[in-house]
Amino acid sequence: MVKISDVASHAGVSPSTVSYVLSGKRSISDQTRRRVMDSIRALGYRPHAGARALASNRSNVIALVVPLRSGIHVPIVMQMVIGAVTSARAYDHDVLLLTQDEGVDGLERVAGSALVDAILVMDVELHDVRLPVLRSLDRPSVLIGFPADPTGLTCIDWDFEAAGAACAEYLADLGHREIALIGAPPAVYERGTGFAERTKAGFQRAAAERGVHAVVRPCDPDHAREAADDLLRDHPGLTGVAVHNEPAVEPLLAAFRATGRRVPDDLSFIAIAPDDLAERLDLTSISIPAEELGRRSVALLMEKLDGHQPPGATLLPSRLVVRSSTPAA
Amino acid sequence: MVKISDVASHAGVSPSTVSYVLSGKRSISDQTRRRVMDSIRALGYRPHAGARALASNRSNVIALVVPLRSGIHVPIVMQMVIGAVTSARAYDHDVLLLTQDEGVDGLERVAGSALVDAILVMDVELHDVRLPVLRSLDRPSVLIGFPADPTGLTCIDWDFEAAGAACAEYLADLGHREIALIGAPPAVYERGTGFAERTKAGFQRAAAERGVHAVVRPCDPDHAREAADDLLRDHPGLTGVAVHNEPAVEPLLAAFRATGRRVPDDLSFIAIAPDDLAERLDLTSISIPAEELGRRSVALLMEKLDGHQPPGATLLPSRLVVRSSTPAA
DNA sequence: GGCACTCGTCGAAGCGCTTCGACAATTTTT
DNA sequence: AAAAATTGTCGAAGCGCTTCGACGAGTGCC
Numbered sequence: 001m002v003k004i005s006d007v008a009s010h011a012g013v014s015p016s017t018v019s020y021v022l023s024g025k026r027s028i029s030d031q032t033r034r035r036v037m038d039s040i041r042a043l044g045y046r047p048h049a050g051a052r053a054l055a056s057n058r059s060n061v062i063a064l065v066v067p068l069r070s071g072i073h074v075p076i077v078m079q080m081v082i083g084a085v086t087s088a089r090a091y092d093h094d095v096l097l098l099t100q101d102e103g104v105d106g107l108e109r110v111a112g113s114a115l116v117d118a119i120l121v122m123d124v125e126l127h128d129v130r131l132p133v134l135r136s137l138d139r140p141s142v143l144i145g146f147p148a149d150p151t152g153l154t155c156i157d158w159d160f161e162a163a164g165a166a167c168a169e170y171l172a173d174l175g176h177r178e179i180a181l182i183g184a185p186p187a188v189y190e191r192g193t194g195f196a197e198r199t200k201a202g203f204q205r206a207a208a209e210r211g212v213h214a215v216v217r218p219c220d221p222d223h224a225r226e227a228a229d230d231l232l233r234d235h236p237g238l239t240g241v242a243v244h245n246e247p248a249v250e251p252l253l254a255a256f257r258a259t260g261r262r263v264p265d266d267l268s269f270i271a272i273a274p275d276d277l278a279e280r281l282d283l284t285s286i287s288i289p290a291e292e293l294g295r296r297s298v299a300l301l302m303e304k305l306d307g308h309q310p311p312g313a314t315l316l317p318s319r320l321v322v323r324s325s326t327p328a329a
Numbered sequence: 330m331v332k333i334s335d336v337a338s339h340a341g342v343s344p345s346t347v348s349y350v351l352s353g354k355r356s357i358s359d360q361t362r363r364r365v366m367d368s369i370r371a372l373g374y375r376p377h378a379g380a381r382a383l384a385s386n387r388s389n390v391i392a393l394v395v396p397l398r399s400g401i402h403v404p405i406v407m408q409m410v411i412g413a414v415t416s417a418r419a420y421d422h423d424v425l426l427l428t429q430d431e432g433v434d435g436l437e438r439v440a441g442s443a444l445v446d447a448i449l450v451m452d453v454e455l456h457d458v459r460l461p462v463l464r465s466l467d468r469p470s471v472l473i474g475f476p477a478d479p480t481g482l483t484c485i486d487w488d489f490e491a492a493g494a495a496c497a498e499y500l501a502d503l504g505h506r507e508i509a510l511i512g513a514p515p516a517v518y519e520r521g522t523g524f525a526e527r528t529k530a531g532f533q534r535a536a537a538e539r540g541v542h543a544v545v546r547p548c549d550p551d552h553a554r555e556a557a558d559d560l561l562r563d564h565p566g567l568t569g570v571a572v573h574n575e576p577a578v579e580p581l582l583a584a585f586r587a588t589g590r591r592v593p594d595d596l597s598f599i600a601i602a603p604d605d606l607a608e609r610l611d612l613t614s615i616s617i618p619a620e621e622l623g624r625r626s627v628a629l630l631m632e633k634l635d636g637h638q639p640p641g642a643t644l645l646p647s648r649l650v651v652r653s654s655t656p657a658a
Numbered sequence: 659g660g661c662a663c664t665c666g667t668c669g670a671a672g673c674g675c676t677t678c679g680a681c682a683a684t685t686t687t688t
Numbered sequence: 689a690a691a692a693a694t695t696g697t698c699g700a701a702g703c704g705c706t707t708c709g710a711c712g713a714g715t716g717c718c
Contacts, residue, residue: 001443003674014698019676026677029696046441050382051674054703059379061444064426068411075403082397085428094444097393097424099414112375114330115390115423332704343668348706355707358666380704383673 002043011039022047053114062088062301063116065098065106067123073246076274076290077122080144083294084120091302093117104133111139118301120144124155126194140304142297146194150312154304156297159315160195160244163272163286164202166320167242170284172210174268174326176240179212180231182252183244185220199244199272219243224251225258232259244272250281269325272318284326286318331372340368351376382443391417391630392445394427394436396452402575405603405619406451409473412623413449420631422446433462440468447630449473453484455523469633471626475523479641483633485626488644489524489573492601492615493531495649496571499613501539503597503655505569508541509560511581512573514549528573528601548572553580554587561588573601582610598654601647613655615647 008015013032020026021036028036039045053059064084066077085095096116098106100123107130110116117139121130124145134141135152143155164181171179181203183189184196200216207214215235219227227248231238241256243249249271253263261267264284271278271285278285293316303310322328337344342361349355350365357365368374382388393413395406414424425445427435429452436459439445446468450459453474463470464481472484493510500508510532512518513525529545536543544564548556556577560567570585572578578600582592590596600607600614607614622645632639651657 001674004676005674015675016677016699017697020697023676026697027695032696044441046438048383048674049442049444050379050388051703052676053379054377054383054673054705055675055677057676057703061425074407078403078407081426082428085426086430089431094439095426096390097410097414097426099411101415102418109375110423112373113378115378330704333706334704344705345669345707346667349667352706355667356665361666377704380673381706383675383703384705384707386673386706 001048002045004045004047007036007039007043007045010043011035057114059115059117060092061094061096061116062298063096063098063107063110063119065100065102065119065121068100069123072123073274075276076288079274079290080122080294080297083291084298085294086291087295087298091298093298093302104130107133107137111137118142118305120297120301140301142301142304144293144297146313148194154300154310154312154314156293156300156314156316157195158288158293159317160198160272161202161205162315163288163318164199164204164242164244165206166202166286166318167270167272168203168206168212168214169210170270170320170326171240171242171268172207172212174240176268177212178235178237179207179214179240179242180235180238181214181216181242181244182219182227182231182248183216184218185245186218189218196244203242213237219245219248219252221245221247221251224248225255228252228255228259232261239266240268240270242270242272246271246273246277249273249277249283253281253283263325264327268327270320271325275321278321278323282324284321284323286320288318289316292316330377331374333374333376336365336368336372336374339372340364386443388444388446389421390423390425390445391627392425392427392436392439392448394429394431394448394450397429398452401452402603404605405617408603408619409451409623409626412620413627414623415620416624416627420627422627422631433459436462436466440466447471447634449626449630469630471630471633473622473626475642477523483629483639483641483643485622485629485643485645486524487617487622488646489527489601490531490534491644492617492647493528493533493571493573494535495531495615495647496599496601497532497535497541497543498539499599499649499655500569500571500597501536501541503569505597506541507564507566508536508543508569508571509564509567510543510545510571510573511548511556511560511577512545513547514574515547518547525573532571542566548574548577548581550574550576550580553577554584557581557584557588561590568595569597569599571599571601575600575602575606578602578606578612579610592654593656597656599649600654604650607650607652611653613650613652615649617647618645621645 004015004018007018018036021028021033088095119139119141122144124143124147126148128147131147143153145157146155188196204214217227217231243252256267263269271283273285274290275287300310333344333347336347347365350357350362417424448468448470451473453472453476455477457476460476472482474486475484512529517525533543546556546560572581585596592598600612602614603619604616629639
């Protein structure tokens with residue numbers, strides 16, 4: 001293994017000079033810098049990560065805690081992971097993967113042993129047991145999702161309130177007077193992940209502002225037909241539907257079509273869903289930028305590592321993409 | 330931060346003794362061990378990962394390279410990842426996530442800097458550019474998937490040959506005389522990932538052995554209807570179908586039903602697919618144990634880290650689960 | 659009773675890097 | 689022209705751990 005002292009001899013300087021060339025923490029003459037860089041390349045030198053971590057008290061690794069629960073949409077998680085890893089690399093950091101079932105111990109382990117410099121937690125719940133630990137840890141963290149009490153924490157999430165509102169506004173602008181939001185399965189509302197409630201609130205607020213009649217109904221993907229039938233029975237004038245429930249999107253489309261409604265002629269259909277799904281089905285949608293969320297969360301983490309204090313709450317706007325499940329404006 | 334010398338003073342022993350208690354590399358009296366363990370708990374001591382890596386030349390971290398390509402089934406990847414991470418933790422190791430687009434440089438970086446002790450590569454292709462690097466690296470690696478030339482490498486994958494054969498045999502045993510394997514999109518065969526070919530080979534071999542007429546047809550999920558129509562037109566006597574193409578499973582089912590065939594009465598349908606999909610659609614299937622593949626690959630890696638030489642090739646058997654898309658035996 | 663072992667523990671060296679203080683040489687300020 | 693500040697480099701200390709050799713105390717054997 002080639003070490004820093006090898007590079008130093010080869011370049012005719014001291015090891016500390018090599019270190020300063022690499023870190024840029026002290027000024028180095030151009031000539032010296034070039035000689036050192038040449039030696040590094042010539043010898044194929046790579047700093048030893050452990051030695052570096054020991055001496056600098058920085059591992060340049062962040063932990064990423066991924067959810068395991070069923071009911072989450074795996075491709076979205078994966079996109080966020082990809083975004084986070086890619087972004088971390090851009091900041092010259094690596095990503096250590098933790099699963100949620102390592103729980104509180106896992107966090108304490110990787111933080112306590114200085115394996116990682118910071119922690120990114122995906123899929124935070126309203127009353128997450130990890131919150132107190134994250135607050136007490138000596139390493140910065142960023143949460144994806146908002147807990148009930150985000151005091152002292154840095155959180156980021158999609159702006160579901162705005163997404164819900166955008167659905168209602170768009171449907172209202174199309175001239176619909178009676179619209180519905182079909183949401184997550186009842187269990188999700190009960191677990192209180194928060195996002196389902198926020199979409200609903202936005203939808204209802206915007207509908208009220210526009211003077212449009214709005215109903216909200218949870219929906220289990222396995223009972224899409226039932227949901228569609230119920231809605232149409234109770235609200236015969238229903239002509240605009242927003243769906244915030246990925247697995248239920250296709251069943252719901254099928255269910256509405258089965259009642260004889262044509263989309264978009266008789267029914268405007270808009271989905272809050274990732275782009276790939278919406279594209280495949282050619283649905284007007286509120287896109288959920290998963291990869292960007294991964295990237296942005298890492299950016300926040302890096303700010304904290306740099307000693308800055310980013311805003312405690314970040315809401316990522318989504319944008320409405322018109323496709324063919326709503327009439328052309 | 331509490332360090333090993335703090336524990337040592339607290340327990341009234343030398344630091345080296347604490348280290349030996351932790352590593353078990355020298356015998357320690359029960360009494361001393363207990364005192365040391367008590368001090369560790371009392372002080373909340375955690376060995377510094379970097380210091381440990383530096384002194385022991387072992388980071389206790391393995392790299393996991395995940396694929397990014399489109400066309401791979403994300404939930405399966407995630408399951409393998411989960412299996413790998415969980416298993417690694419059982420061996421007291423952590424997992425560093427690399428994306429495939431870090432490529433060769435990424436491997437050299439994490440290996441060269443001693444960030445990781447070993448490397449697990451998912452989704453290896455027939456003529457993968459990373460193969461020479463992996464061979465030349467000074468750290469052990471395990472590949473998930475088989476390249477054209479696996480010399481000097483340790484590889485593991487599902488046994489698709491056996492899966493294909495099992496399909497043909499099962500269909501033959503049910504009495505079908507004319508059967509079909511509907512495979513991956515043409516592009517997959519062209520890329521030469523190998524697994525598609527192996528399934529096909531097993532299917533054809535077993536069919537020949539049973540004296541059953543077998544056809545194989547690639548299939549793009551977006552053209553399922555076409556595939557079904559073609560097959561039925563060219564082979565009117567077709568009564569047994571195996572599908573090795575997850576996204577196409579549902580479209581194909583729909584397509585066959587649209588032709589008037591009832592499953593399983595007129596047509597036996599068997600899928601090579603992960604359990605969750607097969608369960609949801611209640612299909613007889615060859616299950617693909619993704620999480621187990623993750624676990625087993627880590628087990629192989631650990632063997633190599635222990636200085637053993639595991640077999641160069643491991644094929645993971647899959648098992649046939651009868652559900653209601655084939656007639657009860 | 660002496661010799662050869664084993665057992666349990668300790669001290670010290672060293673893993674490869676960063677960083678602090680020092681210092682000579684140069685540049686800027688007065 | 690002298691004093692002060694800046695620049696570029698070096699040496700040495702030290703980050704927290706593992707591991708090697710040493711050694712005293714106990715054990716078994718002839």
